[in-house]
Amino acid sequence: MGEAGEKASRKPRADSLRNRERLLDAARQVFSAGGPEASLEAVARAAELGIGTLYRHFPTREALFQAVYAREVDELANLARDLAGGPDSGEALKTWLRAALRMIATKKGMAAALRPAVDTCAPFYTDTAARMRQAAEALVRPGALRGELRDDVTGEDIVTVLISLSYGTARPDWQGATGRMLDIFVDGLRRG
Amino acid sequence: MGEAGEKASRKPRADSLRNRERLLDAARQVFSAGGPEASLEAVARAAELGIGTLYRHFPTREALFQAVYAREVDELANLARDLAGGPDSGEALKTWLRAALRMIATKKGMAAALRPAVDTCAPFYTDTAARMRQAAEALVRPGALRGELRDDVTGEDIVTVLISLSYGTARPDWQGATGRMLDIFVDGLRRG
DNA sequence: AGTTATACGGAGGATGCCTCCGTTTTGCAA
């Protein structure tokens, strides 16, 4: 057994890997342009691949979202880890939320992609969801223990607020207003 | 000119009025059961009317939502008026938001119905939207003037937060968690 | 080169959106 105890299976086909990438690129393009509701057929067309191929690689729209924005979620998780040590967890939280917001504003469709991550009773527990929750949790917990922040709020709650507020608001001043709302929310989190 | 300066036009047909009601009832049923994305054809079927009839009465999905939930929005507007006089505008706001939340939790689909109300650059300025915004504004303004609350937050912002947080969260503990988030937000609104 | 697992592609059935127009119903006036 050459690899790490894997089932001795055939190497994945080259065209499969290549097409997966093509699909991800196309999806990024299409979602970015046409919003998250863009048709999957459009994605397949943009990738110059059959619709069947798309569905084989990503059985659901969510699976595609997840794959498309995995990188971004990673970044956020890392940022949370870096910020978690700081002295003022309220400020850390604000910083993190702002970063997330900026990212969401850039990558249109990301909010929608994360949305199912908010939905606890979704058919499949998404990895993305867990990552985001843990990141937020890491930011909130210390402050709660120190009595700096309310302790009845979970990482999941934070993520829910973030995603909900980001999702679908189409106003021109969107980013600014939403940032303000998030700050206000964090202020409300502070004890005293 | 018998009436109030109206164009002397023919009395609306009886079947039209009757069918309008049938459609509203059916829509209430269907949206309540199947969520706000339920197909309009399903509504028409439930009303035992043709799809064409539905579209004639309510040219868009939004128009239907609007008509379905007009009553509820009225109630909320009235409640806001009643609460607006109180001494503690933070508390008043919390009370109002909780009432709104309860209503939304009951009438599934109402959040979705109100969603376009949040979207300032929607094709048509909905009446519902304006009503909700004014209601919230009436609750926030006095507090802001008295220096009790932040003054950089509009009624529109409040409604946005309410609707966004209510929309689409499908967790079982939904209502409780969201209520808590809204309270926290209002706390954050208070001047420290 | 031959074999076989794997992937591709797109036709096709199901459903939903919305429009259009022939048919039916209703209000009104003679």
Next chain:
DNA sequence: TTGCAAAACGGAGGCATCCTCCGTATAACT
């Protein structure tokens, strides 16, 4: 009452999307 025209009905039909299924093509292995 009767007749007429305005108004409403209903659903077929064109288009788009979703998602599945399976015959064909192709890459990995021997």
